[in-house]
Amino acid sequence: AQSVTQLDSQVPVFEEAPVELRCNYSSSVSVYLFWYVQYPNQGLQLLLKYLSGSTLVKGINGFEAEFNKSQTSFHLRKPSVHISDTAEYFCAVKAGGGADGLTFGKGTHLIIQP
Amino acid sequence: NAGVTQTPKFQVLKTGQSMTLQCAQDMNHEYMSWYRQDPGMGLRLIHYSVGAGITDQGEVPNGYNVSRSTTEDFPLRLLSAAPSQTSVYFCASSYGQGGETQYFGPGTRLLVL
Numbered sequence: 001a002q003s004v005t006q007l008d009s010q011v012p013v014f015e016e017a018p019v020e021l022r023c024n025y026s027s028s029v030s031v032y033l034f035w036y037v038q039y040p041n042q043g044l045q046l047l048l049k050y051l052s053g054s055t056l057v058k059g060i061n062g063f064e065a066e067f068n069k070s071q072t073s074f075h076l077r078k079p080s081v082h083i084s085d086t087a088e089y090f091c092a093v094k095a096g097g098g099a100d101g102l103t104f105g106k107g108t109h110l111i112i113q114p
Numbered sequence: 115n116a117g118v119t120q121t122p123k124f125q126v127l128k129t130g131q132s133m134t135l136q137c138a139q140d141m142n143h144e145y146m147s148w149y150r151q152d153p154g155m156g157l158r159l160i161h162y163s164v165g166a167g168i169t170d171q172g173e174v175p176n177g178y179n180v181s182r183s184t185t186e187d188f189p190l191r192l193l194s195a196a197p198s199q200t201s202v203y204f205c206a207s208s209y210g211q212g213g214e215t216q217y218f219g220p221g222t223r224l225l226v227l
Contacts, residue, residue, distance in 0.1 A: 004156075093211065099170070099211045101159040104156035
């Protein structure tokens with residue numbers, strides 16, 4: 001079984017400042033890693049994913065994440081945030097080759113302060 | 115393409131009532147799944163399907179029933195609603211069951227009194 005820990009339930013940051021949202025995972029098998037964003041009263045939208053290859057993954061809206069196998073981490077970063085980035089962010093893992101779905105973290109609420 | 119659609123958007127039930135949450139996708143995706151989202155809990159997998167006629171249980175299947183008679187539709191049935199099933203329910207679909215992107219519907223808010 002897999003598990004995901006998002007270390008911060010809430011992250012306040014000033015507009016145009018950089019941000020990092022932390023995600024650690026646990027799994028006995030190889031995994032695929034995902035970051036999803038949820039805007040208020042909406043469904044989830046994929047930001048980026050890591051399947052294999054380069055450990056630095058670039059996604060939509062200027063976000064990127066780095067896969068670190070030795071630290072079992074997949075932290076999400078953005079160099080300069082905007083008010084429109086205010087949302088809930090979810091890290092998720094899926095066992096490679098498994099048929100079951102995504103295992104999600106509890107989410108991090110990103111609050112952008114003007 | 116409409117993507118993944120869910121109906122209804124909001125529903126209020128009394129304890130013991132039954133209902134079906136509808137989910138449909140028009141992307142010809144083989145893989146479909148249901149999640150529930152509760153405050154501070156993230157999303158948890160209820161049931162999933164790898165194709166028409168094939169379903170399996172996820173992390174929290176108790177109190178829910180599913181079937182998959184067509185590729186497009188994957189309804190979720192609450193047989194006897196309980197207050198603990200108050201939640202937001204999301205349906206998702208993807209082309210395959212590996213690292214493919216899962217596309218989520220807009221969700222159904224369910225309140226059980």
